[in-house]
Amino acid sequence: AQSVTQLDSHVSVSEGTPVLLRCNYSSSYSPSLFWYVQHPNKGLQLLLKYTSAATLVKGINGFEAEFKKSETSFHLTKPSAHMSDAAEYFCVVSESGTGGFKTIFGAGTRLFVKA
Amino acid sequence: DGGITQSPKYLFRKEGQNVTLSCEQNLNHDAMYWYRQDPGQGLRLIYYSQIVNDFQKGDIAEGYSVSREKKESFPLTVTSAQKNPTAFYLCASKGRGPYNEQFFGPGTRLTVL
Numbered sequence: 749a750q751s752v753t754q755l756d757s758h759v760s761v762s763e764g765t766p767v768l769l770r771c772n773y774s775s776s777y778s779p780s781l782f783w784y785v786q787h788p789n790k791g792l793q794l795l796l797k798y799t800s801a802a803t804l805v806k807g808i809n810g811f812e813a814e815f816k817k818s819e820t821s822f823h824l825t826k827p828s829a830h831m832s833d834a835a836e837y838f839c840v841v842s843e844s845g846t847g848g849f850k851t852i853f854g855a856g857t858r859l860f861v862k863a
Numbered sequence: 864d865g866g867i868t869q870s871p872k873y874l875f876r877k878e879g880q881n882v883t884l885s886c887e888q889n890l891n892h893d894a895m896y897w898y899r900q901d902p903g904q905g906l907r908l909i910y911y912s913q914i915v916n917d918f919q920k921g922d923i924a925e926g927y928s929v930s931r932e933k934k935e936s937f938p939l940t941v942t943s944a945q946k947n948p949t950a951f952y953l954c955a956s957k958g959r960g961p962y963n964e965q966f967f968g969p970g971t972r973l974t975v976l
Contacts, residue, residue, distance in 0.1 A: 791967035799962035
């Protein structure tokens with residue numbers, strides 16, 4: 749069965765320090781994995797995606813994520829947090845199955861950035 | 864300028880009224896989706912459509928209805944049967960294939976007075 753677990757509901761960092769948002773998944777097949785960001789009262793914006801090519805994926809705004817099949821993880825990182833990074837982040841898994849593609853959203857991790 | 868639009872941005876409804884939320888995309892995507900988001904929670908799938916004139920219920924379809932008469936449009940009606948409709952509603956579209964991401968609109972915040 750397909751599932752996504754974001755291990756932290758809230759993460760707080762100081763500006764200029766590294767960011768780590770954790771995501772574990774389960775999938776019966778080779779999944780596609782995505783990270784989205786949502787600022788308050790806005791839609792979701794794609795940060796990056798993994799599609800079975802390079803396991804280290806670089807995204808926008810300095811974010812990157814590493815696909816680790818052995819650990820079934822897809823953690824999101826950024827070397828140095830900026831105040832503008834404060835937002836909600838969603839890990840998403842998508843895979844094909846009977847009836848088409850199924851997409852599962854994680855519950856989200858809210859990132860707080862302290863000055 | 865390609866994208867996905869939702870209107871209105873804010874919507875107020877009296878109890879017992881039906882309201883329709885608009886979603887339009889010019890990305891030539893086959894699939895479109897409606898999600899509901901409540902404060903502090905993730906996204907829950909209401910309805911989705913993979914092709915014109917066809918749609919399927921998601922996880923929380925009760926009290927909602929949709930139509931897909933055109934590829935570009937996927938309106939959502941929140942009926943009076945939806946007991947707790949106050950929420951943030953997000954529409955998304957997606958191209959074919961497993962590697963394509965969903966593109967999201969800016970959302971509509973519905974408040975029942």
